[in-house]
Amino acid sequence: MKIINPATEELxxxxxxxxxxSVDEKFRLxxxxxxxxxxxxxxxxxxxxxxxxLLLDQHNEQLAVVLTSEVGKPLQQSRNEIAGARKRIQxxxxxxxxxxxxxxxxxxxxxxxxxxxxxxxxxxxxxxWNYPYLVGxxxxxxxxxxxxxxxxxxxxxxxxxGIEIEKLLKEAGVPADVFHVALGAKETGALLLELPFxxxxxxxxxxxxxxxxxxxxxxxxxxxxxxGGKDPLYVADDVADIKAVAASTADGAFYNNGQSCCAVxxxxxxxxxxxxxxxxxxxxxxxxxxxxxxxxxxYIGPLTRKDQLNVLxxxxxxxxxxxxALLTGGKPIERKGYYFExxxxxxxxxxxxxxxxxxxxxxxxxxxxxxxxxAVELMKDTEYGLTASVYSSDKARAEKVLKQxxxxxxxxxxxxxxxxxxxxxxxxxxxxxxxxxxxxxxxxVKPKAYHLKTS
Numbered sequence: 001m002k003i004i005n006p007a008t009e010e011l012x013x014x015x016x017x018x019x020x021x022s023v024d025e026k027f028r029l030x031x032x033x034x035x036x037x038x039x040x041x042x043x044x045x046x047x048x049x050x051x052x053x054l055l056l057d058q059h060n061e062q063l064a065v066v067l068t069s070e071v072g073k074p075l076q077q078s079r080n081e082i083a084g085a086r087k088r089i090q091x092x093x094x095x096x097x098x099x100x101x102x103x104x105x106x107x108x109x110x111x112x113x114x115x116x117x118x119x120x121x122x123x124x125x126x127x128x129w130n131y132p133y134l135v136g137x138x139x140x141x142x143x144x145x146x147x148x149x150x151x152x153x154x155x156x157x158x159x160x161x162g163i164e165i166e167k168l169l170k171e172a173g174v175p176a177d178v179f180h181v182a183l184g185a186k187e188t189g190a191l192l193l194e195l196p197f198x199x200x201x202x203x204x205x206x207x208x209x210x211x212x213x214x215x216x217x218x219x220x221x222x223x224x225x226x227x228g229g230k231d232p233l234y235v236a237d238d239v240a241d242i243k244a245v246a247a248s249t250a251d252g253a254f255y256n257n258g259q260s261c262c263a264v265x266x267x268x269x270x271x272x273x274x275x276x277x278x279x280x281x282x283x284x285x286x287x288x289x290x291x292x293x294x295x296x297x298x299y300i301g302p303l304t305r306k307d308q309l310n311v312l313x314x315x316x317x318x319x320x321x322x323x324x325a326l327l328t329g330g331k332p333i334e335r336k337g338y339y340f341e342x343x344x345x346x347x348x349x350x351x352x353x354x355x356x357x358x359x360x361x362x363x364x365x366x367x368x369x370x371x372x373x374x375a376v377e378l379m380k381d382t383e384y385g386l387t388a389s390v391y392s393s394d395k396a397r398a399e400k401v402l403k404q405x406x407x408x409x410x411x412x413x414x415x416x417x418x419x420x421x422x423x424x425x426x427x428x429x430x431x432x433x434x435x436x437x438x439x440x441x442x443x444x445v446k447p448k449a450y451h452l453k454t455s
Contacts, residue, residue, distance in 0.1 A: 001185065005069055006302040007337045013160070015160075017184035033178050034147075034149035038147035046093045051173060053089040059164075065294070067081070102116045103115045115448070120221075121148060124201070127203055130260055140179070145441065163183075196219070202223075205227060224432065225426075227261070231389070231407075232389070233415055234269075237272035242276045247284045249415060252415035261386055264364065268379065270375070302337040303339070308340075311361065324365070327346055350381055384428060386431075391413055424440065
């Protein structure tokens with residue numbers, strides 16, 4: 001399998017993809033090693049994952065260079081991602097003892113009732129390329145803390161990063177056969193679905209998640225799918241600083257080239273502030289430096305996948321044919337690599353693909369609305385349900401809007417962020433299940449009820 005640099009289209013290296021025999025052998029090794037890992041004291045497992053976080057910090061620059069070379073995100077954004085992953089691990093390790101230890105629920109007259117949290121067993125983690133550290137640690141860190149063994153399949157677009165993760169986990173003290181990496185593209189992922197894992201955790205597109213869910217259902221084991229989004233944002237007419245809001249929301253739409261499931265994908269602006277907001281938004285977008293991702297100050301690098309250029313061109317074409325206005329961008333950049341101009345469309349509506357289908361790139365539609373009620377109806381008009389955002393000076397006004405949106409996360413005066421302390425979950429086509437928070441730790445265990453009575 002060829003690993004291509006999306007910024008230059010040059011070959012970085014080639015790796016050997018796994019076959020059925022090799023993933024089957026890795027699975028058997030995980031099966032044999034997991035019981036001993038389960039018996040390791042939780043406190044010791046916590047210390048191992050703390051060391052992993054420390055190693056991420058110590059090797060941040062080298063890991064960032066590897067990540068940037070294969071996914072194309074600007075180097076500073078790669079550094080930020082690794083630092084963010086370390087913070088998530090710190091929260092998970094700090095709270096694992098509280099949420100994974102046995103709980104005594106009742107004691108009286110010689111009877112004790114308690115809950116024990118046993119690991120699921122062998123976890124299959126099919127992960128994503130856009131934030132391989134962040135979406136990875138959401139799964140394999142709590143899985144390992146809970147005493148599971150893990151087969152981690154990085155995206156084929158983040159293969160080298162997956163190899164680095166395995167190396168550092170084992171350097172931190174995870175036993176050799178408690179964590180294995182499966183290398184390859186969709187064919188490798190399909191092989192993993194044939195093996196009898198005790199839980200499947202996938203991050204990626206709705207279409208692939210639906211396929212995995214259907215294949216895994218007969219096994220009757222846990223299956224979580226963190227899928228895409230068409231995340232809406234509403235700017236009310238009482239915002240205090242239009243320029244600051246425009247800069248913040250532009251970053252929410254275009255950070256990591258818009259290649260994020262929780263990136264802002266459609267914006268609704270109250271008519272009273274619409275013109276000023278659009279003006280400031282365009283100024284912000286045009287101020288960004290575009291270039292090679294290892295150059296200083298670059299905000300927009302290449303897309304990770306060449307095929308996405310066609311998706312974006314089709315969305316622009318469709319919008320313009322339906323009378324949208326193109327204010328900036330709109331086409332690939334003529335240079336080596338998979339570059340697309342940051343693109344802003346106005347005079348948009350919900351007959352256009354750009355307002356209904358996931359873009360996953362540097363493109364945004366901005367639509368004028370006359371009231372909060374109109375904004376709510378448009379925000380609700382989607383098959384997805386990951387995040388929704390409101391910018392307003394009035395918290396009660398914002399919460400009234402957010403409560404009407406069927407999404408896993410609501411933001412007031414912020415967007416495109418994740419906290420380890422809060423559950424990360426989707427609704428409708430954005431998936432199901434939970435990572436992060438206490439719920440994300442307990443997603444990797446099965447509770448057992450004990451009724452213990454003295455004779």
